[in-house]
Amino acid sequence: MEYNFFPEIKIKEKVQTWVGGMSISKKINDEADKLTHNVITIEIYPGVSTERFNRELVPSLHADVLIDSRTIFYGSDKLEDLIQATLTQDRVFGRFGGHSFSDFIDKDQLEKCHKQIEDALSNNKRVVIMGVAASLVYPSDMIIYADIPRWEIQKGFKSGVLSNWQADNAGDDFLAMVKRGYFFEWPMADKQKQDVYSKVNYVIDSLREDWVMVSQESFSVALKEVASQPFSLVPFFDPGVWGGHWMQETFDFRKDDINLAWSFNGVPEENSIILNFEGVKMEVPANTVVFFEPKKLLGDRVYGRFGKEFPIRFNFLDTIGGENLSLQVHPTTSYIQETFGAHYTQDESYYILQAKPGAKVYLGLNNGVKEEELIPALERAASGGESFDDKKFIYQQEIKKHDHFSIPGGTIHSSGADSVVLEISATPNRFTFKLWDWDRLDLDGKPRPVHLEHGAKCIDYSRDEDWVKDQLVNPFEMIEKQEGWLEEKTGLHETEFIETRRFTFTEPIKLETKGSVNVLNLVDGTEAWVESLAGEFEPFYIHYAQTFIVPDSVSSYSVRPTEKSKSEKLKLIQAYVR
Structure with missing residues (x-):
């Protein structure tokens, strides 16, 4: 079956592009020679390779003084102390703290940088400032912004080549690193990106082997075009302990992988888009369109309700030839607001794209199940005391192709083996409380985290078999x-x-x-x-x-x-x- 793994968005407006390090550095140098002052800032999103910029671009800019933006921020130890309430001790969940990069500037170090820069400028020397939030170091004559999608950052975490911002933790626990990104540095970086955007002169796609750069004005024109037509995101796929083989076979794709569990194909927060400027392709985070063209994209009503957030998520769950997902529950709205500082919960639904005979979905509780029976049974299973009796407690509904099941927050659920689910959900996708994981280890050999302390507080016991059949099963x-x-x-x-x-x-x-x-x-x-x-x-x-x-x-x-x-x-x- 044909599938477009790299969908492109053709930009009609004629736009000048600069491709490759030599072309980009020549353009920057030509522009810099026209400046009254001589401060060039290369600001990057956390996860962009500073090493590559320092190796392939910065030397050609002939800087007399090179400033690394990391030097103006607190070191890792002090930073950890300041954000402990945001990160918490949990391996997976933190709390949104509403931070800005300016909250973590070491004023003494900033003052030293200012003196160094001003001394250089007084002697007509060129200054290049490089790094995350680099525009906060000193007023600049030219700002170049380099971006990266979140999925690429997560790949860097998983492969052990990338650290979190202001941390030396490459190769550490993947889930903890993603947590730090999700709750702390990515919201902060998104805020900084929007704050600095009006001052940016050029935007660079740093993903490709040959970098692509366009002016900020041209980039803004492109985003307006994107928000005026249908488009697809660049999907990404990932194996999982419960993963299946339907996507591998149907799309003839990555057949050497152990399986493919997920396909995220409708998540602007994490996916990218490819802009095609008359054959020159530029890949940027899809949420850039959300940030800078929210009304055209979302509509006035949705923008007024959610702000610059894309509230709908589509993804696939493939368990054909695989196993059950974890038994899980999503938080209620009140719980997610009070506990994590999020605005809305991950309500969702399962649309069944494919199902083998006998496949089923776990949805709600069996009639008559009480909290005082269920929670101790889950606790014993979590401690390894005895396996959880899912047939005793959880309602199981047989499924077929094109069935549809609603799953509002508070409903225990799991997608069973031998099915492909199109998951349609609200966007805050970190908040899945695993209640039981079928006594198995993850692909990395570690137990997958179970969150009974959260999940137990969110289970709605009125959602039993009778209620589920009446309210959630095939509501056509x-x-x-x-x-x-x-x-x-x-x-x-x-x-x-x-x-x-x-x-x-x-x-x-x-x-x-x-x-x-x-x-x-x-x-x-x-x-x-x-x-x-x-x-x-x-x-x-x-x-x-x-x-x-x-x-x-x-x-x-x-x-x-x-x-x-x-x-x-x-x-x-x-x-x-x-």
Whole structure:
């Protein structure tokens, strides 16, 4: 089955690009020679390789004085003390602290840097400032910003080549490193990126072997174009202890891996986008569009409710030939707000893309299960005393292809073996409380963390078999039926803010964004065209199982079968904020 692993967004506006270190350094030097002062700042997102910049770009800038931004911030020991309340002692969960880089500046070190820079400038020497939050060191004549998607940072953590900001912890526990990024440095870096953006002169894609640089003005034009047309994110895939083989076989992809458990294909917070400037490709974090074109992308109503956050997430869970996911629960809204400082919880749903006979989903409790029975049984299993009797406590529902199950926060659940789930959820994706993990070790040989102390406080005991069958299982409701197409409402539960619609069609269908960004996936059928009703964007080609985003600015659009799929019955899932 064809699948687009590297979707591109063609930018119509003619934009000048500089490709490769030599071209970029020549442009920077040419511009620097025109400056009244001589301070060049290269600001990077935490995770961008400072070593590569220092090796391949900085020497060509002929700096008389080179300042590493790390020198103005507190060292790791003092920093650890200051952020302990944010990081907590937990291996996985911290608390959002609302920090800024300026909170951690060592004023004595900053003053020394200022004196060093001013002495150099008084002698007409060139100063280059390099590093994370480098623009906070000294006012600059030129700022170059280099970015990196979060998924690439996590790959660096996992491979042991990357440390957290202001820490010498490369090769440490992966989950703890991601926690520090998620709760501390990434929110802080996102805030800094937005604060400095209006002062930036050039933006660099530092991911590729040959760097690509464009002016900030051109980059802003490109983001406006992205927020005015359908587009897909660059998906990433990862093995897991419970992972299956359906994606490997269906997409003919990474077959040498032990398995593929996840595909994250609709998470702007972590995925990237590829901008195509007349053949020159630039890869940047997808959340850049959220930060700088939030109203066009999200819509006024969603932006007013969530701010610069993308509230919908799509991803795949593949257990065909694999195992059950952990038994888990997501927090209630009140618990996540009070405990972690997050605004909303991870309500979600499972849409079944594929299922083998006998596959099932674990959803809610069996009728009559009491807290005083369940929690001790989970505690004994966590301590290794005895295995957890899932059949005694957890309701198990057999599943088939195209079933749909709502999972509001507080509902115990797990995707069982031998299925592929399109998980449609709210975005705060760190908050999964594992209750039991089937007595197994992770791929790294360590026990996967179980969070009974959190999970036990979030389980809703009213969500038993009777309630689940009535409220959460296949909540399909026909909205409209015409010759060649059918629209159904299919959740999510009334307590969840995401609404989903399923369209089954053999003829072109017209969709409305409904005042919200749309996230969609072609859940059946080979391929389709997404087209503008007013010719405002080029036709957008989608494959089976491809997730794509339609900004609210599009308002209305059509989806139709291609010549190749015109004899098929296609199915499309559309999600938006109610």
